Amino acid sequence: MNVARRAILPAPPDSRALLERVHAIGREAVAPHADAVDRDARFPHEAFAALKAEKLLGAYVPAECGGMGLDVSQVAQVCEALGHHCASTAMIFAMHQIQVACIVHHALDAPFFRDYARELVARQYLLASATTELGVGGDARSSVCAVKVEDGRFTLEKQAPVISYGATADAILVTCRRSEDAARSDQVQVLVRRQDCALRQLSQWDTLGFRGTCSPGFEVKSAGDAAQILPAPYAEIHARTQHPFAHVVWASLWVGLATDALNRARGAVRSEARKTPGTIPLSATRLAEADLVLDTMRGTLASTLAEYARLLAQADPDAFGDYRFVVRMNNLKLTASQLVVDVVGRAMVICGIAGYRNDSKLSLGRHLRDATGAGLMVNNDRILGQNATMQVALREG
């Protein structure tokens, strides 16, 4: 971009002011509905009305396409801030941003996607993702379904056991084989807009946690313009964006969730301390221990996020395929998804029965149930299995 062009683009918002605004939305439009969203397993409409009003669904779209032009670190901070107030809302926001990043990193040179990015900002479209498939489970780098292209039009059908907010989204990015004779790993990603598809719901979403993500299975039958197929191979999109971006924004919202749990525990410790002036209660020691665990989570996130942001800035396409980078990204997911359960469990012990109750200000039931989903979003055993394979191939640590 030349200097004259840069000068007329709006500057990205100041991070601190942005986060204050997001926390204000969190207090006013997200937290008050979090229990109802969880109880009724319903989409957080109030939260998304507020986020759309602030144009936050276009947060990662570059300013030259009308978006806010935030970088990955700023998007991660927004996810963390939302995680304090409602993990389902934060997860939906994070999953949407991952799909936006796929378009921004890999498709903006194509006229269709450049126009679509502008439209997304103007209309605040919400994007969902269908990688998981009946027959391959959570292996995102493998597809059974295939896109067929004829006379500039595509048709695609997918049996997807989980699509978060599939019924509400304006479009779904669907992974599939490049053609009917392609190998399972020779994939592309197709932007299927709501008007391009018929969705048949295959199951219900009555789960332990992340209930507000509304993620049942769907049969997706779609047809559209071949220009809606992202031009880059999915292998490239996955390595540079879908995999690392997801782990960074997911870990960020889990840090937000864990921080809120610990804040509730801190409230319990302070009220205990007020009852026994001059004596530090045992629960304060437990809080100090739990804070240590949260700090480990934060530290792992900060260093991995910094590395990812640096590699994105360097724009070296080979860097993302380096096994050491992939292992570190996987380690972030494994660490954050395990420690979030640990921190919330420790907060529960500190809050005691008040944390265990569903009708108390210190209630941690929703936090604990949401935290347990983290290890299943791409199963930790699957991730550990990938790391094991790469460890064998790596020559030095």
Ligand SMILES: Cc1cc2nc3c(=O)[nH]c(=O)nc-3n(C[C@H](O)[C@H](O)[C@H](O)COP(=O)(O)OP(=O)(O)OC[C@H]3O[C@@H](n4cnc5c(N)ncnc54)[C@H](O)[C@@H]3O)c2cc1C
């Ligand atoms: C809240 C939530 C929202 C989600 N939203 C979406 C969404 O919007 N779109 C989407 O596409 N998906 C979504 N998912 C799906 C998710 O990411 C998983 O991929 C999906 O749930 C598949 O998980 P699974 O346990 O059924 O299957 P698998 O991941 O296939 O795992 C099944 C079992 O097999 C084991 N296993 C399988 N393969 C291996 C291996 N190679 N090595 C070791 N162990 C292995 C696993 O450890 C596990 O025990 C969501 C999941 C959750 C929890």
